[in-house]
Amino acid sequence: MFLSLAVFVQIIVAVLLIIGLMVANAVAMVYMERKVAGFIQRRPGPYEVGPRGTLQAVCDSMKLLAKQIYRPGNADLILYYLAPILAFFPVLLLFLPIPFGPYLTPLPVNDGVVLILAFAGLGVLSNLLAGWGSSNKYSLLGAARAVAQTVAYEIPMILALLAVVLLSGSMDLKSITEQQGQWPWEWNVVLQPLAFFIYLISLVAETNRAPFDLPEAESELTAGFHTEYSGMGFALFFLSEYANMLLVSFVAAVFFLGGYRGPIADGFWWLFIKAYLLMFFMVWIRWTFPRVRFDQLLNLNWRWLLPLGLLNLWLTAIVTKLLV
Amino acid sequence: MNSIIEQILHNIGHLLDSCEAFLAPILPGQGIAALIAFFFYVLLLLGGGLTAVLARNLVRAMLGLVITFLGVAGMYLLLASPFLALMQLLIYIGAVCVLIFFAIMLTKNTTDGEETRCPNPINVLYAFLAALAPIVVAGPIIYLQTQTDPLQVQKIPVHTPVDSGANLGEGLLSMDLLPFELISIILLVAMAGAVFLAFKPQRSPNS
Numbered sequence: 001m002f003l004s005l006a007v008f009v010q011i012i013v014a015v016l017l018i019i020g021l022m023v024a025n026a027v028a029m030v031y032m033e034r035k036v037a038g039f040i041q042r043r044p045g046p047y048e049v050g051p052r053g054t055l056q057a058v059c060d061s062m063k064l065l066a067k068q069i070y071r072p073g074n075a076d077l078i079l080y081y082l083a084p085i086l087a088f089f090p091v092l093l094l095f096l097p098i099p100f101g102p103y104l105t106p107l108p109v110n111d112g113v114v115l116i117l118a119f120a121g122l123g124v125l126s127n128l129l130a131g132w133g134s135s136n137k138y139s140l141l142g143a144a145r146a147v148a149q150t151v152a153y154e155i156p157m158i159l160a161l162l163a164v165v166l167l168s169g170s171m172d173l174k175s176i177t178e179q180q181g182q183w184p185w186e187w188n189v190v191l192q193p194l195a196f197f198i199y200l201i202s203l204v205a206e207t208n209r210a211p212f213d214l215p216e217a218e219s220e221l222t223a224g225f226h227t228e229y230s231g232m233g234f235a236l237f238f239l240s241e242y243a244n245m246l247l248v249s250f251v252a253a254v255f256f257l258g259g260y261r262g263p264i265a266d267g268f269w270w271l272f273i274k275a276y277l278l279m280f281f282m283v284w285i286r287w288t289f290p291r292v293r294f295d296q297l298l299n300l301n302w303r304w305l306l307p308l309g310l311l312n313l314w315l316t317a318i319v320t321k322l323l324v
Numbered sequence: 325m326n327s328i329i330e331q332i333l334h335n336i337g338h339l340l341d342s343c344e345a346f347l348a349p350i351l352p353g354q355g356i357a358a359l360i361a362f363f364f365y366v367l368l369l370l371g372g373g374l375t376a377v378l379a380r381n382l383v384r385a386m387l388g389l390v391i392t393f394l395g396v397a398g399m400y401l402l403l404a405s406p407f408l409a410l411m412q413l414l415i416y417i418g419a420v421c422v423l424i425f426f427a428i429m430l431t432k433n434t435t436d437g438e439e440t441r442c443p444n445p446i447n448v449l450y451a452f453l454a455a456l457a458p459i460v461v462a463g464p465i466i467y468l469q470t471q472t473d474p475l476q477v478q479k480i481p482v483h484t485p486v487d488s489g490a491n492l493g494e495g496l497l498s499m500d501l502l503p504f505e506l507i508s509i510i511l512l513v514a515m516a517g518a519v520f521l522a523f524k525p526q527r528s529p530n531s
Contacts, residue, residue, distance in 0.1 A: 079383065114410040121418020125390065128425050132383050147426045151419065
């Protein structure tokens with residue numbers, strides 16, 4: 001049954017590997033982000049430590065580990081310390097149903113999509129508790145923005161994913177991958193370009209990245225909901241933010257870009273290549289577009305993405321019903 | 325002294341046995357692991373519920389509510405319907421709790437509202453009476469069912485096998501269509517009512 005020893009060991013090994021992946025991903029992404037930002041803004045980026053500055057991120061993480069944790073005197077202690085933990089641990093769970101390769105799924109789940117969406121909801125809760133627990137007006141404002149934004153953009157995101165679920169008749173990520181072919185024109189992005197577009201916009205908003213990074217807009221709110229966090233408290237938020245980026249990229253790759261399938265040979269390398277191309281895309285638009293205003297952000301969602309998502313879902317339902 | 329401890333241990337063992345006998349038809353072949361999980365979720369439910377009711381701070385009360393919902397999701401998992409468990413997380417924690425939190429943050433004076441004062445003793449009495457209601461309603465049924473025949477519990481009519489989304493959808497759109505539609509009407513009425521209560525006719529800035 002579902003509690004057999006083999007499955008248990010499999011989950012433990014998978015979680016350990018995922019923690020490794022999260023840390024490696026954060027270090028690599030910090031380097032990539034700073035280098036790409038430097039390139040876009042015509043400056044060198046980090047170049048002192050190691051060859052071409054590759055060790056800069058490692059040094060930064062060492063500094064972060066050794067830093068003292070300050071906490072505000074009138075903080076709500078339980079909520080203040082609970083929030084980073086709550087940000088970090090659900091993310092571990094989110095990677096479990098992702099099919100990394102034809103025989104490489106950490107935990108095959110029938111309702112993989114629902115699992116990811118369900119536990120992703122805990123992430124916004126942690127932002128809220130962080131903002132509230134620090135008892136700081138900037139944190140609180142950041143948390144309020146995080147709620148409005150995440151709740152709003154979750155809807156078009158789910159609608160976009162639902163269109164693909166309707167198309168393939170399954171909520172299992174592996175069978176969604178298997179139904180797409182090896183070549184790019186056999187992927188779901190060809191059949192669902194609008195859903196892919198909606199998903200791309202809402203994944204940037206869901207991960208609180210610029211141009212939608214209003215919950216932590218540093219020019220207005222210092223650092224938003226994690227203003228009062230230092231040392232490992234901040235590091236956990238940081239790790240989970242980059243892990244969330246990786247996760248939404250994985251989900252986009254699985255749903256729209258054929259997952260681990262690709263020309264010549266299927267395997268986890270294709271999934272990683274696609275996911276990191278999407279991550280590069282997110283970094284690229286972060287340093288290209290200015291931050292939007294809050295009303296623009298919400299108008300874009302409620303007036304455009306939501307109706308478009310509903311329309312797309314409706315059309316997909318009709319077409320699949322007529323053709324099948 | 326030893327005999328008393330033995331007696332207590334014996335009683336606890338007996339209690340666990342009867343719990344297992346009660347849970348056996350619901351949880352076939354899971355045994356002690358399911359029992360541990362069951363008590364863990366009960367702990368979550370009771371602890372979260374008490375936190376939600378007794379906390380002096382609205383945000384902590386909401387955290388209690390989140391823990392309660394986690395316990396409910398765990399109970400769905402134990403009843404072998406993971407889809408419902410995940411939906412519980414998605415809707416109640418991901419949407420409902422977050423919206424409640426939003427409402428809390430939009431209101432002022434969250435730290436010195438009615439709930440921070442010592443409650444009226446009469447209200448405490450009423451609250452305990454209300455907490456006893458499920459025991460009064462469901463207790464005799466469960467007791468009679470388990471007394472006569474433990475397998476009777478199985479005969480509570482659950483006619484749709486809710487182990488997957490597809491089955492659930494078929495059940496909702498065929499056998500249980502009427503309750504399904506009625507529930508959506510209730511939601512619609514609640515939404516319209518909320519809009520009606522919150523809506524204030526706006527005067528134009530000129531007048």
